[in-house]
Amino acid sequence: MTGMDNLGGALKGLGSFARVLSIGVVLTLAGCVVPSDGPLTQEVISAGADGRAYEIPKTKIVFDVVDIDQRVANNVTAFGQPSLARTFGFGGGSGTPVIGIGDKLQVTIFEAGPDGLFSTADHKSTTIPVVVQPDGHGQIPYVGSVRFAGMTLDAARATIVDALKAKAVEPDVIVSMAENASRTVSVLGDVRNASVVPLGLSAQHLTEVLALAGGPAKPPYDTYVTLKRNGRSGTVLLQSLVDNPKEDVIIKPDDQLFVTYDPQTFSALGQTQVSGKIPFKAASLSLVEAAALAGGGNLATADPKGYFVFRYEYEDVYRSVVGDDRFRDLIARGMSADREGRYPIVYRLNLAETQSYIVAQTFPVRNKDVIYLARHFATDFAKFLNLVSGSSSVAYNVKRISQ
Template sequence: MNRLNAILICAVLTGCQAVPGEGPLSSEIVKDAGRSSQEIGRENTVAYDVVDVDARSARLVSNYVATALSRRFGIGGGVGQVVIGIGDLLKVTIFEAGSDGLFSTADSKQTNLDLVVQPNGAASIPYVGQVQFGGKTLEQARQTILDALVKKAVEPDVIVTSMGTASRNVTVSGAVGHSSLVPLNLVPETINEVIAKAGGPVAQPYESYVTLVRGKKTGTALLKTIIENPSENIFVRPGDQIYVTQDPRTFTVLGAAKINRRIEFGANDLNVLEAVALAGGGTDAVVDAKGYFVFRYEEADVVRSLLGTERFNAMLNKGMQPDSVGRYPIVYRLDMSHPDSLMVGQTFPIKSRDVVYVSRHPSVDLIKFLNIVARPVGVASQVSNVVDDFTN
């Protein structure tokens, strides 16, 4: 090796890290994995870990079923005891045995009264006065009216019928056929059934998100997940608010791929190989076959299973923190130099908002740096020979 080569290699070893590049090298991503801000030497860094995509990890990630709604609200069950509520429309029919009673005549022995339950939960009935209906079943309301009429009417009997259940409505709005107040039946009804009553979603299930608001609790799930996972198709309750949002799932590709941009899934499912293909694949001249990465905020259960409890707790101690919905930062690495990666990659799913990063090969930075330092001294023609000597 001549003196020029030695000088250039020395310069490379001391200054190659300063060469401009489209993101970090594979070695830099791996180096920072599992380290705290103090260990890295920078403040407020995001603590993450790297997991190799192999048969086990791909299977674990693909088999995970999100349970955002059932975990947040519980799946529910029967409707329980149905009671009268404010705004309900009731039909009260009063019968009398005699023809000259309070509610009977020679032509009819019954009287029908249409009532609306007022904000105080009561409604007025002639000769009875204010009757408290709110919180009572139809039978309890019937018995209350009957007891009040025993000494006033002639052998009375009463039937209370529900004609409208304003207190048992569910609001469905957003990207559905027609936003509406959906009245609940006396049988349990699920989210999918209620959305169907509102005309169904206007977009495909894989790009429709369902948000359920119940009291002070809020939960969001992909409609596709609700359809495929029965435990997520929970039962709704009176007063629930359901909002359906059309939000096409996308992922972002960066680095040494031929296309760097945000890309829509355009399909029900997408694996990592298909995601790379949608970006045109890696650029042969610069791509690092061992450096295909997926940056993701992953579900806590998945991260704990991948890392193991001990490693997971260690990462928490190093500063790994969840996002607003409890997911943790994780980086998946796919080594495309292994033949089985073409099989494993087919089973590893891409999720919405993932960042797929294709790392460049370290020699790219070497060539860039040698070109930079060689030109001023008039030895650019020898750069390729130096690279060969250095890399061989």
């Protein structure tokens, strides 16, 4: 009897344990954090500068959350791309070309008589090669040292003619550029013939200089051009020079051009059908087109009010979108730029509104954007119920075994 009593007590204790376990599991699940795939729509909005009800810690990234409407889409389109013309000015050429150090000249001297200093019975002229030395001078027989550096070809001709009038027979002179070593541009990177390109006597555009270097090795919509001049630099997509001739600036001596192949991509995350890095494969991409490349949203879990674009924007774009006062306020709160001078921002598209599908056609997606489709808040509740249901079934089975 003692053994039976002990067995009954054990089973009774096990039943009590099962009841406690079932209650404990439910309470634990009610208080736990349900596994999720990124923040909810309201959590993204609350993370913005206006959504912080507390003082922002220095370790937090300060950014604004902006709803996309037609005004925002238009401003992002108008100001969104970096501009060489705004950085350097379009330029009206590099001024009148002059002779520089290292240039190779051909100086041809004519005389009227057959027995002059530079003429014979067979030849009425003599051609003299001249290399401009580091001190800017070059030597001409019977003239001596002539300072060519800083002179135009016409000025050099007049100087030599004047020096020969008392020595030669009715002299005349032609000065031509045999090799231009002082007015050059370095073209490096993903071009077919990286080289130092000499500039001609007339103004030359950036695309013309690239052509002299063999042109870009990759498609223009995946190729970037960086122009460096006098300590400043600017980078643009090569396709933008094709689409907007005003960006095809005049190149000046000593400019440097770096051509880089960097395929345009965006990252799709969250409740999109396709996740990961997705290539543009085009010169430009609208938000609607990007959404289509990502396969649209998961109808069972996506929140149509939470379609977000995370990016860093240039200051002039940011100011045009939020206004100067708002921008200064964000700076005061601690918003800071990345190494390229861009500031963090999040754009939100509410796909529950019909007009959003029209606006999204004019909102441009940029290279390296992160597009995030939030999950619906009901998804977490459904997960919770599934977990509770599964745990309750386990507790019920344990109870039956103990009885």
